[in-house]
Structure formats: structure tokens, C-alpha cells
Amino acid sequence: MSKTHFRTCPLCEATCGLEITTDGDQVVRIRGDRDDVFSRGFICPKGSTLKQLHEDPDRLRTPMVRRNGQLVEASWDEAFSAIQEGLMPLLEQRGRESLGIVLGNPNTHNLVGTYYLRPLIHAAGTKNIFSASTVDQMPKHLTAGLMWGNANMFPLPDLDRTDYLLMLGANPVASNGSLVTAPDFPGRLEGIIGRGGKVVVIDPRSTETAAIASEHHFIKPGADLHLLLAIIKELFDRDLVDMGRIGEFVNGFEIVRELAAEVDIDAAATATGIDATTIRRIADELAAAPTAVVYGRMGNHTVEFGTLTSWAADVINILTGNLDSPGGAMFASPATIRIDHEEPGGRGYSTGRWNSRVSDRHEVNGEFPASSLAEEIETEGDGQIRALITVATNPIRSFPNSERLDAAFADLDFMVSVDMYLNETTRHANVVLPALDPLERPHYDFAFEGNAIRVVTNFSEAVFEPSGPDEAETLARLALILGGAGVDADPEFIHTQLVTGVLDRELKTEHSPICGRDRDEILAELNKLPAVERIIDLRLRTGRFGDGFGANPGGLSIALLKENPHGIDYGPLVERLPGALKTASGKLEMAPQLVVDDFDRFRASLQAAASSDSGFDDGLLLIGRRHVRSNNSWMHNINVLVKGKSRTALYMHPDDAASRKIDDGSTVLVASQVGEVETAVELTDDLMPGVVCLPHGWGHNVEGTRMSIAREQIGANLNELIDDAVTDVPSGNSVLNGVPVTVAPVALMG
Numbered sequence: 001m002s003k004t005h006f007r008t009c010p011l012c013e014a015t016c017g018l019e020i021t022t023d024g025d026q027v028v029r030i031r032g033d034r035d036d037v038f039s040r041g042f043i044c045p046k047g048s049t050l051k052q053l054h055e056d057p058d059r060l061r062t063p064m065v066r067r068n069g070q071l072v073e074a075s076w077d078e079a080f081s082a083i084q085e086g087l088m089p090l091l092e093q094r095g096r097e098s099l100g101i102v103l104g105n106p107n108t109h110n111l112v113g114t115y116y117l118r119p120l121i122h123a124a125g126t127k128n129i130f131s132a133s134t135v136d137q138m139p140k141h142l143t144a145g146l147m148w149g150n151a152n153m154f155p156l157p158d159l160d161r162t163d164y165l166l167m168l169g170a171n172p173v174a175s176n177g178s179l180v181t182a183p184d185f186p187g188r189l190e191g192i193i194g195r196g197g198k199v200v201v202i203d204p205r206s207t208e209t210a211a212i213a214s215e216h217h218f219i220k221p222g223a224d225l226h227l228l229l230a231i232i233k234e235l236f237d238r239d240l241v242d243m244g245r246i247g248e249f250v251n252g253f254e255i256v257r258e259l260a261a262e263v264d265i266d267a268a269a270t271a272t273g274i275d276a277t278t279i280r281r282i283a284d285e286l287a288a289a290p291t292a293v294v295y296g297r298m299g300n301h302t303v304e305f306g307t308l309t310s311w312a313a314d315v316i317n318i319l320t321g322n323l324d325s326p327g328g329a330m331f332a333s334p335a336t337i338r339i340d341h342e343e344p345g346g347r348g349y350s351t352g353r354w355n356s357r358v359s360d361r362h363e364v365n366g367e368f369p370a371s372s373l374a375e376e377i378e379t380e381g382d383g384q385i386r387a388l389i390t391v392a393t394n395p396i397r398s399f400p401n402s403e404r405l406d407a408a409f410a411d412l413d414f415m416v417s418v419d420m421y422l423n424e425t426t427r428h429a430n431v432v433l434p435a436l437d438p439l440e441r442p443h444y445d446f447a448f449e450g451n452a453i454r455v456v457t458n459f460s461e462a463v464f465e466p467s468g469p470d471e472a473e474t475l476a477r478l479a480l481i482l483g484g485a486g487v488d489a490d491p492e493f494i495h496t497q498l499v500t501g502v503l504d505r506e507l508k509t510e511h512s513p514i515c516g517r518d519r520d521e522i523l524a525e526l527n528k529l530p531a532v533e534r535i536i537d538l539r540l541r542t543g544r545f546g547d548g549f550g551a552n553p554g555g556l557s558i559a560l561l562k563e564n565p566h567g568i569d570y571g572p573l574v575e576r577l578p579g580a581l582k583t584a585s586g587k588l589e590m591a592p593q594l595v596v597d598d599f600d601r602f603r604a605s606l607q608a609a610a611s612s613d614s615g616f617d618d619g620l621l622l623i624g625r626r627h628v629r630s631n632n633s634w635m636h637n638i639n640v641l642v643k644g645k646s647r648t649a650l651y652m653h654p655d656d657a658a659s660r661k662i663d664d665g666s667t668v669l670v671a672s673q674v675g676e677v678e679t680a681v682e683l684t685d686d687l688m689p690g691v692v693c694l695p696h697g698w699g700h701n702v703e704g705t706r707m708s709i710a711r712e713q714i715g716a717n718l719n720e721l722i723d724d725a726v727t728d729v730p731s732g733n734s735v736l737n738g739v740p741v742t743v744a745p746v747a748l749m750g
Helices: 047-055 076-094 105-109 111-124 138-148 185-194 208-212 224-237 244-249 253-261 265-272 276-288 306-319 370-378 402-410 471-482 492-508 519-526 531-542 558-563 593-608 633-637 654-659
Strands: 002-008 017-023 026-032 064-067 070-073 099-103 129-131 164-168 198-202 215-217 293-296 387-391 414-419 431-434 454-457 568-572 620-625 650-652 667-671 676-683 691-695 739-745
Touching: 017 047, 026 047, 064 076, 076 387, 076 414, 076 431, 076 471, 099 111, 099 370, 105 111, 111 387, 111 471, 111 492, 111 531, 129 370, 138 306, 138 593, 164 224, 164 276, 185 198, 185 208, 198 208, 198 276, 224 253, 224 265, 224 276, 224 293, 224 306, 253 593, 265 276, 293 306, 306 593, 370 402, 414 471, 471 492, 471 531, 492 519, 492 531, 519 531, 531 558, 650 654, 650 667, 654 676
Parallel strands: 099 129, 099 387, 164 198, 164 293, 198 215, 387 414, 414 431, 620 691, 650 676
Antiparallel strands: 002 017, 017 026, 064 070, 064 431, 454 568, 620 739, 650 691, 667 676, 667 739
16 A cells, blocks of 8 residues: 655755655655755755665675674574673773774764764773764864864854855765755755855865856865965954954954964965955955855865864854854754753863873864774784774775775774674674664654754654664663673663653753653653654653643644654744853853964974975875765665766866876876775866865775675775875864875876
């Protein structure tokens, strides 16, 4: 019998609504939900492929256990027994710091990952935590934490109300947006221009986003900081600074002025490739626009000075009066939190609470840099990592110097993976625990409602009955084993612990609608729901629109969302400052000491700019790229996403190719300080001369995987070229863009 389901797409940050038609256990059609309150029918090619993912014969549905050197199918009880017998004696012998945990970004797209990883990490008792954050956005976490005291409160471009958008290092037409949740990003950009506004794109490549922008300017990879500092200087020099109401609670204004005084705009023009006249004009336009916002993303976070670049974008928004202001950079106010009684002040934010064993790299946001994982496995001594737990991640395709990491993983004593696929990483595991596909589990976007440009809330019920345990049970059982409770412990203990932890805080919080209420009464009501829905319901009902468990009849609850499958829209973002400031001072810290100190490193780089000891003097800098049909590397195993013309070639400017005797379509060798790959080359004048561009995540031709479609795709692994010794020092973020490389035709190689 045909049935229609409505759910939110979990494959990227855009959170588009889907209309899914099924017949029995088959998906008949997936299209955009035209009645979704946020996406209004918009859908990208990825969302329509949940059918293919659900049906993919390569997707794991049964646990795998290594026996006699081979991964073979096993029962769930056998898999957890193998973990108990293989992992726990190792930890008892070598200590908890011999265990590492590696987390991928799909955990953020899954409500289970938002909550159930916490008890797993706590039970593991190790500080060796690594994630995709340090190959992506850690500079933004760091500056958010230092400047307003909340590392997860990102400044969001208020796209629907802004008059002027300056965008650096971002290609949202391909990515659908990043660190900002805004379905139909292309339509929203066109909306800015359509209402008489302006969109300016700064990028070394003329991207899909640049094609619809008001104007585009090439910039040398890694030089965004020079541009932003020059704009800051221009704002000061020409008396264009007007912070508006934000000025009343800002610390560090004079320090920023002193730092800006060091900037030479002509030198910045040389460093960026953008002439001084254009830089001055952009500064003027930002200051003059009724509303304006600077939005920077991965292209200027994954660089040598990613933290300073992230900070400088925020400073411009502050100086022009556009931070926490409609049409500027605003902060999310999701339905699951209360903002009416916020008061400034808190514990503040710090890093370096512990350091890594080998290279003494400091902790940021509770984790170590991804680039330090290989050395922690390789280097003998107390605390050497000998076992890993990986959850929804493929670091051998996504972490720097991946060939080195591959060899390190092969040398581990024990490894557990939770994943949908047997990929380049999980092939090393002793036990692989399969995850459900998105259509088999309910969904609520706790993470991305915190990045959304409107206050929107949706709950998605599972489309199909699960083919096995959901990740909540899997992670709960893992946590119980690590905590010493054994393989037979009941996961309900973790389910209850998570709910009561949130509930007990609410019962003691003065402004909570359930402050002082009867604990057992509320628990009894929550326990009518499946485990993963209890926290959702509790958070919704105690949020600012919630029903307060009867205190506000008709208010928000999971039951109300089930009655509204297209979601509920509570309107645009509202001002959050100063109440949301959780710095120790209760002020917005515009010049955090960690940022100011990093200027010494930046100054030293300026002095050394004329010389280089890298040995790579070919004049080419490598950047990555994204395609709308790709996100995580597992998507390369979905035929409808990879069919057609190959999208894996190295892009190169015709002038650069001609000087190296490279022909369009030929095979070239790309070499960096740490590795080399062979790939086809595609010539295009969409690139700034001196820049070459290779996509992320490809190169699936290794033995031991079970991704038959991905194996057939031609492509090179970009991360074989990324040096794991080079990071943005304050955040530990890997440097993925602006990497010096040489490119030569394979036929000429000796």
C-alpha cells in the first residue's frame, strides 16, 4: 500500500524537507517537501538518493568480527563479546590512555550522536579524542569560545534580511551551506541581489557560487587574513567604525585598533592579488550598507592562520555594527533553549587543559588535532595508543598524511568501528558494528537547529522498521562494556541516565517551567516514549515555546511536531547579546589574548615570506573543492551520485599547464612535502593562475573494502598530499588549502 512520509534530510547541514512515497518496504519516490516550513520544496541531488542508500547491497547490516585475519559476519552478541574479550584486557594492561576515539561529522547529523557519544567518552576514560572538527571548523569553535564564551554559538549570516554579503572560502551552491543552516542557499543569495543587495565572493576559484554573485575576486590561497586585516585598517583609518549597541559591552577595542595600525594595504594587495582600490571599496561598502555581514568558511579555516582569519571576520562584523543585529551576523535561538532570562557572564572558555603525549599539542574543545593521531599510534612509550574506537568516520580518506595513518591503523592491537560501510578505515577493525540507514531511524536536528537562520523545529519519524539495533543501543552497550558493566548490562541504564541528567538540571533551574515539579511524574510521562525520543521531548517541552508538561497548554512537544510533519516556524532570529555572553568578564572579548599572541607567528611569516625551505618552488598552491553530489566519502558508493562525467580531476589553469607541457585530460603526478598522487588533469580558466584544485575523499582502490561502486571510480586521495606536521597552531586545525605542490606530466617522470 502506498504511503507518504515527511522527514528532514540528514545528509548535509541544509536540513531540507523530503516527501518520501513508499509501497510496502520499497521507496517509490523522494522529492522535496513543498510544504516544509523552511526548505519549501528545495532539494539537492543527495536527498533523493536515500532510496539507493537504503537498498545498497554493500551497506553493512550484520556485525563483522575478525577471525583468522578475516572479517566475517557475526551476531550482535558475538560482536560485543569479541569487544569485551579483545579490548578490555588490553586497557587493563596498558591503561585507558592506550585507547583513542575518532569521531566523524555524520555524528552531528544524527540525534543519537549528539547525546550518546558523551557516556561512551566518559566510560572510555581517555583524553585521546579526535574528530573531523580539526580538519574543518575548529578555528570557528575557538574564536567563538574566546570572544563570547560559547564555542558552539556560531555567528550566522542573516541571509534573508541582509543587504550586503561578503563571502570568503565558501561555496554554498555546492555545499548547501556550512556552519549555517539555510535550505536553498542559492535562492537566498539570489534573493539578496533581487532586493537590490550585493553578494561579493572571494575565492581562488570561480565557483558555482561565484557564478551567481554580484562580483567575484580571485585571491591567493591562505591570504584571506591579509584582506580582512586590510578592511579592518580601512574602517579605522577612515573613521568608518560604528559598533552600535554592541559597543557598550565590548572589551579590547583599542588593542584591535593597534593591531590594525600595523597593516599595510598595499602589501595586503600584493599578498592577496586584490588591488588596494578594490579592498578600500569593499570596506566602504560594508560600512555604508544598511545591513551587512562577512561570512567565512572552510577555505579560510583550513589554512595556516585559520584562527586569526576566523577572528578577523567577526571583528569586521563587530566594527560595522552588524554583529547580533538583523541582517548581520546573528546567533541561533533554537526552540529547545530558553533565552528570555539570559544573563551575561560565566566560566569563560579555555584551551590546553591537557596536551598530547608526542608533540605536546594542546587540547581544544576536548580533543586533540586529527593530524596528531598517527604519531600517537606509532610512538612507543606510556600512553601509546594501541586501540581505537571509530564512529561514523573514514580518517584514512579524510585526515592529513593518510598513507602514514593507514600504516599506523594496520599496526593497532584492537579496533572497533561503528559504521554503515566496510571502507578504507573500518577494514582495519577487529569488530565492525553496523549503523542503521537514515530511513530506519527517527531524526531531530539538535546540532543544526543551533546553526539555523530561522527558529524552525522538525521531527522525523522512521520510514521503515529498523533492520537491527539503533545507534543508541549500540553506543550504550559499548559504554557499558567500557565502564566495566559487561556485555549483558541493560542499555536502559544509559537511556535513563541521559534523560535524568537533563531532567534534574531543569527541576533545579529557577526559570525552567518545571522547576520544583515532581520528578517521578515527569519521568513516567517521558517513559511512554521510545528511548531516543525522551530527550527530544524533554528539551522541546522545557524550551521557550514548550508546553512545560502542562504549564503552557498547546505549547511545543514531540506530540505537536508529529501532528505537524512539515515543521513549525517560530520566526527569524532575535538579538541574543549581552545575555548570551558567557565569558568570565561578561563582555564580548574582541581581542582575546590567545589571538593577540598568535600575531607574533603571523608577523614572523611576513618576514619569512620572501624565502621558503619547503623545496617546492614550482609556484603552485593546492586547494580542495566540493561538489553538490558529494559530502562524505561513503557517498561515492551511490551510483546516482557518481555516474556521468568524472568529477575527480585536478583542475589547472591553462597557462600553468602550458609552461609545464601538460595537456588537457593527461595524467599528471602531483607531489607535496609528504606524498604524491597520480590523477587526470582538467584545464580551466576558472582558477586563479598558480592554483591547482583537487576534490576530497576519493581514491577507493584498496583491498579489503566493500564499496563496489566507489572502487570503480577514478580518483586520487587528496589527503596523501597534506602534511600532518603543519597546523593552525592555536586551534590545531589541519592546513588543507594553500599547500605547495609540484605538478608534472607522468610521461616526463623518470
